[in-house]
Amino acid sequence: MHDVSFVRHEMLSPQPAPASQVGPLRWARENLFSSILNSFLTIVSAAAVILALAHLWPWFAHSVWHAGSLRECREMIAQRWGEDATGACFAVIRDRWKQFLFGFYPSELYWRPTLSFVLLLAALAPILFSAVPRRMLWFSIAFPGIVYWLLWGGSLALPICVYAGFLVGMLVHRLVGPRFGSLLALIGGVLATLIWWFYLAGPVAGLLETILPFLTLEPVASKRFGGFMLSIVIGATGIAFSLPLGVLLALGRRSGLFIIQSICIGFIEFIRGVPLITLLLVASFLLNIFLPPGTNFDIILRVIIMVTLFSAAYMAETIRGGLAALPRGQYEAADALGLDYWQAMRLVIMPQALKISIPNIVNNFISLFKDTTLVAIIALLDPIGLVTSIRADSNWNGIVWELYGFVALIFFICCYSMSVYSKHLERRLRTDHR
Amino acid sequence: MTKIKAFIGPAVFLTFAAGAATAGTLGDVKGRDVLKCGVNTGFAGFAYPDSSGRWQGFDVAICRAVAAAVLGDQDKIEFVPTTGETRFTALTSGEIDVLPRNTTWTFTRDVDLKFTFAGVNYYDGQGFMVRKDLGVTSAKELDGATICVQTGTTTELNLADYFKTQGISYQPVPIQTPAEADQQFLGGACDAYTTDASQLATQRGTYPNPADYIILPEIISKEPLGPVVRQGDDEWADVVRWTYNALVAAEEYGVTKKNIDEMSSSENPEVRRLLGTEGDLGRMLGLDADWAKRAIAANGNYGEIFAETIGVGTPANIERGLNALWINGGLQYSPPFR
CATH class of the missing domain: 1.10.3720.10 (MetI-like)
Known part of the structure; x- marks a missing residue:
């Protein structure tokens, strides 16, 4: 009988950490989704931010910088973006x-x-x-x-x-x-x-x-x-x-x-x-x-x-x-x-x-x-x-x-x-x- | 303690410019070669600075005419913006010489506050504006309504009087400026907005959907607005009063900014006296013969000023109504120049 014992001669090459433990994913899990309550709050806040941006963005995107009056602004916005579009009149x-x-x-x-x-x-x-x-x-x-x-x-x-x-x-x-x-x-x-x-x-x-x-x-x-x-x-x-x-x-x-x-x-x-x-x-x-x-x-x-x-x-x-x-x-x-x-x-x-x-x-x-x-x-x-x-x-x-x-x-x-x-x-x- | 001096420092930078001692306002104005005119901080059509910083508007035109008559240049004016609360102190303390700031002529202001109203440049009345979908068609239906009203003005008092006589209640929402009123009213903070009818029309014209708002038929007050001066300086009051009368008379006799030079040699003796071709009315006023001519040439006669600043076709879009000349069924009437 003989004992065969195996000893590994070379080091294992390092593996990357599991995806859930590194980078943004880990950060998100720790900071945003650490518990059910936190996950819920995160989703609600994200929805609120997105909603606010969705309403504000067109206002900025449709902004007018060259106009002589508010009426002109409104006309230009209506002309470019349609009748119901809202837009900022930064011309003022x-x-x-x-x-x-x-x-x-x-x-x-x-x-x-x-x-x-x-x-x-x-x-x-x-x-x-x-x-x-x-x-x-x-x-x-x-x-x-x-x-x-x-x-x-x-x-x-x-x-x-x-x-x-x-x-x-x-x-x-x-x-x-x-x-x-x-x-x-x-x-x-x-x-x-x-x-x-x-x-x-x-x-x-x-x-x-x-x-x-x-x-x-x-x-x-x-x-x-x-x-x-x-x-x-x-x-x-x-x-x-x-x-x-x-x-x-x-x-x-x-x-x-x-x-x-x-x-x-x-x-x-x-x-x-x-x-x-x-x-x-x-x-x-x-x-x-x-x-x-x-x-x-x-x-x-x-x-x-x-x-x-x-x-x-x-x-x-x-x-x-x-x-x-x-x-x-x-x-x-x-x-x-x-x-x-x-x-x-x-x-x-x-x-x-x-x-x-x-x-x-x-x-x-x-x-x-x-x-x-x-x-x-x-x-x-x-x-x-x-x-x-x-x-x-x-x-x-x-x-x-x-x-x-x-x-x-x-x-x-x-x-x-x-x-x-x-x-x-x-x-x-x-x-x-x- | 030495540091306390660091604070007193600027106090000594004061400009203790001792004015010419009590020479009367006319003398003061001539002496300093600039007219100090109290205006609204911002009132569409009546007083506002344009983008180059030049003050414009119906009220401002009165000051320009006075400056042109007294100093020969309609731009020799220092405009002092005033609020509803600061305007009378500014006039009493001598910070301004004349206050053409949509100020209502009332008994107490004339008698008790010791002011003199030099005329009525705009006859107005207080009205109510409501949203159409409120379903209200008369001010009498406003029981329990919240009402936006500017503080420190006669509108506030008229409102209280009217609701008392009607035996109904209301909830005032105090505001400072017409701009603030727009925000509160459009934002739904008050059911109704009350102020002078002319202003209601002006403000409604700037709303995104003017047709959604109606002005109720009741006019609950008389609001004769006019330029104010300090009581007890009749010489100066005469200058302002007759400069204003000159503008009205000029409209009556057809003297305009354009034809004023030809009209100087007019056959009409009243026009000749007005424009200084004949007689010496200017000297009696302490001015020269051409005073009225310059006042009219500055921005035109009363009708021209009205049409240019607040009349039909401008954003304010106000009919002459009570402010038509007496010969056209209005109340604007100048005593004779003789």
């Missing part, structure tokens, strides 16, 4: 896109808002991305003045004088500081700036204007602002100013100084307790009546101030949440290092608190940007207001989806970019180990 967007972008801004001056927008991106770059050289931040600081000059026109002397106010304040702060202590220096600096702005800036600007007449652009009344330009002006300014103001309010609310704390709490609670529309109506009506006759306080500036204040109150609470989330040890550690209040806030507390608050801050920004459409209530022609007036044109009377859809699309793009950026920022600032 083609006809009015300049109005959507610039409102009633004089068409020969379109380069000014366009340039402002490009500069906006340049000014945002160093704030948004750490790879951009830090020196660019100086441009970001100068940017609001430049844009004011570009959009509203007039002399560059006015923005220069407003900026000079900060210099005056800093100068006084430096001079007073060593002799009378930091609190008096702060008060002196703020007072000096205010005095400069209210009493000296005007005459100095007038003087500068006569010396530098070539720095004057043709003025454009803010009544002519409209469309997305208006939304972006209000939204971007509101966003830029509400964050620092919100930080100050949040710090003030947590401050031990009674007066500062009461002022901040009073401000935050009052503004949060009032709907934005009310504030806009105040800006539009009450200020008009209270201000002495003849004064013309630019309506868009009034709106920007109200939107900024409104957003700052919410921002303050968001940031206070971040501050509250920090362990007490962080404050104590900062004190133990011998940092004074502002140093502790700047170097230890705020970076952490702001990081925690990023999702909420961006949430605030997005809702602020969308809230800019509320200005349609006070008859400013933002994109929504423009839709109303375009629809009153007898050529386009009766058109709905195309216009509102276009506005929605642009708003979605803006808001989604903000959201994507916030995700990027969260990833970049993540310092913990997970």
Whole structure:
């Protein structure tokens, strides 16, 4: 007898996994058809999507881009696709896109808002991305003045004088500081700036204007602002100013100084307790009546101030949440290092608190940007207001989806970019180990 | 605290353009060389911006005529869009000089709100529109109906009055703009839509199937619409009133945009006074002799403006009706120019 044992000498060639365990099939089984309920839900949702697309697709496929009026659109669609066909009339967007972008801004001056927008991106770059050289931040600081000059026109002397106010304040702060202590220096600096702005800036600007007449652009009344330009002006300014103001309010609310704390709490609670529309109506009506006759306080500036204040109150609470989330040890550690209040806030507390608050801050920004459409209530022609007036044109009377859809699309793009950026920022600032 | 200054910054960018102190509106308008005109944010046929951003329409034409008369150029206008709620504040606060925004002349607006109506450029009345398949043939059958009505307007009050006197109930669906009304009404959010009859006709004309909707026979209100100015500035009110009268008179005497130059040398003494060939009516108004001539030349006489913006054949397709000249059985009537 002999034992024959067989040992395989060569390896089996690898076989592909069963079809049900790889690729899209496996993915589908795991994600879409993992149980009877899930399979059922998948089929129902798929049917809903297909149904929606089946109805929407012809509307897009039959769209008309070249027509002078809705009637023409309807005729062209009927002619090409049959009497009962429905189709989008995007010709209205083609006809009015300049109005959507610039409102009633004089068409020969379109380069000014366009340039402002490009500069906006340049000014945002160093704030948004750490790879951009830090020196660019100086441009970001100068940017609001430049844009004011570009959009509203007039002399560059006015923005220069407003900026000079900060210099005056800093100068006084430096001079007073060593002799009378930091609190008096702060008060002196703020007072000096205010005095400069209210009493000296005007005459100095007038003087500068006569010396530098070539720095004057043709003025454009803010009544002519409209469309997305208006939304972006209000939204971007509101966003830029509400964050620092919100930080100050949040710090003030947590401050031990009674007066500062009461002022901040009073401000935050009052503004949060009032709907934005009310504030806009105040800006539009009450200020008009209270201000002495003849004064013309630019309506868009009034709106920007109200939107900024409104957003700052919410921002303050968001940031206070971040501050509250920090362990007490962080404050104590900062004190133990011998940092004074502002140093502790700047170097230890705020970076952490702001990081925690990023999702909420961006949430605030997005809702602020969308809230800019509320200005349609006070008859400013933002994109929504423009839709109303375009629809009153007898050529386009009766058109709905195309216009509102276009506005929605642009708003979605803006808001989604903000959201994507916030995700990027969260990833970049993540310092913990997970 | 230094950052707070960053916020105060823009507040100082304010344009504190102190206007010429209380020289009267006419003086102000001449001084700044631009007329501030409050218009509807969008009202088919009456006020809307065209694709080049130029405001057009029946109401807008009044402003253009005034600007032509006072400033010599019908485009020296700053248009200020206003809503039903913002229009009166805008006028009171001096944000606008004249408000030709389909505003109904009522006792309280004239007396209590301290406005002056410089004329009636359009005689209107409030009606109801319903879907045909609702089976309603009279407003009296609308008991318990949901009704779309624009807030902050006289239509809202008329509606309440009418249903009260009829002893029937209704459910209001408040809307802001005619465009919103279209959406609500076509979408079935309300059984009936009520507003000025002219506007009902205009809006119905834009629906995909206009024949599916009917306008009920009841007209429940008088709606004399006209340009409004602030009370207490009679000089300015006269300018607006007589500019408007000039347009009506021009239609009566057959003065049109085309023949205005020949008509200046007309034999008719009234036409000669109107066009400044004779007499000095313009100077009495604080203007020059050619004021009315420029106003008429801008967009034509009342009839021409009507025909071009809202008349039969335009999308609005409105008959002259009450707005015909008095000699044709309507109510448009200008006092004599002498």
